Amino acid sequence: MSSTQRAPGAPFGASVEAGSFRVTRPQSAGDVMGWLRQHDVQIVDLKFTDLPGLWQHFSITLPEVHPDLFSAGIGFDGSSIRGFQEIHxxxxxxxxxxxTAFIDPVCGTPTLSMICDVVDPVLQRPYSxxxxxxAKKAENYLRxxxxxTTCYFGPELEFFIFDSIRFGQDQHSGFYCVESAEGDWTTGRDEGAYxxxxxxxxxxxxxxxxxxxPQDTLQEIRSEIALTLQQAxxxxxxxxxxxATAGQNEIDMRFATLTRMADxxxxxxxxxxxxxxxxxxVATFMPKPLFADNASGMHCHQSLWNDDVNLFYDAHGWALTSEACRWYIGGLLQHAPALMAFCAPSTNSYKRLVPGYEAPVNLAMSQRNRSAAARIPMYSDSPKARRVEFRCPDPSANAYLAFAAMLMAGIDGIENKIDPGPPLDRNIYDLPPEEAKNIRQVPGSLEASLAALEDDRAFLLKGxxxxxxxxxxxxxxxxKHEIDPVKLRPHPWEFYLYFDI
Structure with a gap:
């Protein structure tokens, strides 16, 4: 919910410094080989992302690490990865x-982790x-x-930390059960263990x-996460x-360029x-794990720059924004139904995108107003701070695809000078029905978002x-793997509604 984005600083590579934060990054295969010796690394872990957005990995020993690894690559079975290749x-x-190399703070064995690009060995080119x-192609297309020259992203990922989670479903039963010592439903529980x-x-x-x-029981865990992130x-x-009750959290990263931020x-x-x-x-980025309370979003702050000049700033524009900024917003709002297929890509996402829980369902532009899909934060009047916050995405998204899709929508907005409509600086949830009916809303289901993507994809295919x-x-x-399986299974609430019919 909060973001204190500052002006762009040093790139991720070389040295990054802000206050006491300083990390020196390798920039070449030779630098990595030096890191292996400097940090007494024993294992190298190779990470990459499947199509839905989950990290995959395997590890290699030091004799397998050599400069050619970075050009020739190393093989794996693409048919076992979701959304990748067929078995033949x-x-x-x-x-x-x-x-992308970092000393992996999760591992007890001294481990260097690197994020990898996937390559088709037959075509000898990046895998489509x-x-x-x-994400890389989106940045190149912008240039x-x-x-x-540059697109910056600053996502605010919200997530829950629970004490435990149990769930299951078979042919004759189904359930889930969240446990959290912070949960409002636990006020009558005997906490004898304490x-x-x-x-x-x-x-x-x-x-x-x-x-x-003591109401916030997760302060120390969040601090540990924050410091561990800085180690990485x-x-x-x-x-x-x-x-939300029951352990909802937010840890905000400093913004970075599109692909780097997705990393x-x-x-x-x-x-x-x-x-x-x-x-x-247990931490979860599932958007809506709790009924009747706020869900987790991933509000995405974004701006376009020519070198060190913020193209979204205009001292005389509405909310200090330029025409380019408003056209960019126009592109986001125009293509939002299709964007949701990547930005809110789970069936659970649409249990978040409903009125009444600070959810940005209304496709309108505003300043300060969190009930609009596109918001201009007004914490600072600095030219470097001017940006748009697109509030519809959630953390179940594959960040590489979601960020790229948003940038492509914004570019289309600028190229076609798409008008975002007049700003709505009132609480949109409280508008009278005759006004509210004229405001477009995000789709109500993943199925509807996918249908919108089928009809509106030309802006994504550019370049x-x-x-x-x-x-x-x-x-x-x-x-096949999400919508249809959910459709086929009885829902517990259906028993409440229909068992006695």
């Missing part, structure tokens, strides 16, 4: 990106379904248009924003408890999950950033 074309390659390749009685201080529904300990080279600005999102999720597990708890193949594969995967 399974051989694929990984090429590590040396600029590699999400990271799509080719001449609109800007000496008997109940410790109280439970966050009431929708009242979890900013309480201090990801700069953290702020952390806090979020609105950072993957590191963020990895470290959040592993630090929580270290404490006997071959997205290909027909990856769009079709995404739609087919989501329908």
């Amino acid at each position: 074309e399974s051989d694929m390659l990984l090429r590590p990106d040396p600029s 379904r590699d999400p990271r390749y799509v 080719q248009t001449g609109i800007a 000496g008997g009685g109940n410790l109280g201080y439970k966050a009431r529904y929708k009242e979890g924003y900013f309480p201090v300990p 080279g990801v700069q953290v600005e702020v952390h806090h408890h979020e609105v 950072n999102v993957m590191i963020y999720k990895y470290i959040c999950k592993n630090v929580a597990r270290r404490h006997g708890k 071959e950033v997205f290909t027909e193949d990856i769009v079709e594969t995404w739609i087919d995967y989501k329908r």
Whole structure:
């Protein structure tokens, strides 16, 4: 919910310094080889992202690490990765990106982790379904248009930390059960493990924003996550408890260029999950795990720059924004139904995108107003701080694809000078019905978003950033593996509604 984005600083490579934060990064294969000796590394871990957005990995020993690894790559079975190859074309390659190397703070054995690009060994070129390749192409296309040299992203990922989670479904039963000592529903529970009685201080529904300990029981875990992220080279600005009861959190990273920030999102999720597990708890980026309370979003701050000039700033424009900024917003709002297929890509996402839970369902532009899909933060009047916050995405998204899709929508908005409509600086949820009916809203289901993507994809295909193949594969995967299985299974609430009919 908060973001204190500052002006762009040093790139991720070389040295990054802000206050006491300083990490020196390798930039070449030779630098990585030096790191192996400097840090007494014993294992090298190679990470890459499957199509839905989950990190995959395997590890190699030091004798297998040599300069040719970064050019020739190393083989793996692409047919075992979700959304990748068929079994008759399974051989694929990984090429590590040396600029992503970090000493892995999760591992007890001295381990150097690198994020890899996926390569088709037959064609000897980047694999078209590699999400990271799509993000890179989006950045390259932006430069080719001449609109800007750089796109910065600053996502705010919210997530829950629970004490435990149990779930299951078979042919004759189904359930889930969330346990959290912070949950408002635990006020009557005997917490004997802590000496008997109940410790109280439970966050009431929708009242979890900013309480201090002991109500906020996760302060130390979030601090550990933040410091562990910095060990991995990801700069953290702020952390806090979020609105929902039962352990909703937010840790904000400093913004970065598009692909680098998507890399950072993957590191963020990895470290959040592993630090929580270290404490006997579980972290989830599922958008809506709790009924009747706020869900987790991934509000995405974004701006376009020519070198060190912010193209979204105009001292005389509405909310200090330029025409280019407003056209960019116009592109986001115009293409939002299709964007949701990548930005809110789970069936669970649409249990978040409903009125009443600070959810940005209304496709309108505003300043300060969190009920609009596109918001201009007004914390600072500095030219370097001017940006748009697109509030519809959630953390179940594959960041590489979601960020790339948003940039492509914004570029289309600028190229076609798409009018975002007049700003709505009132609480949109409280508008009278005759006004509210004229405001477009995000789709109400993943199925509707995929249908919108089928009809509105031309903006994604420009410059071959997205290909027909990856769009079709995404739609087919989501329908076969997510929408249809959910449709087929009885829902517990259906028993309440219909069992006695």
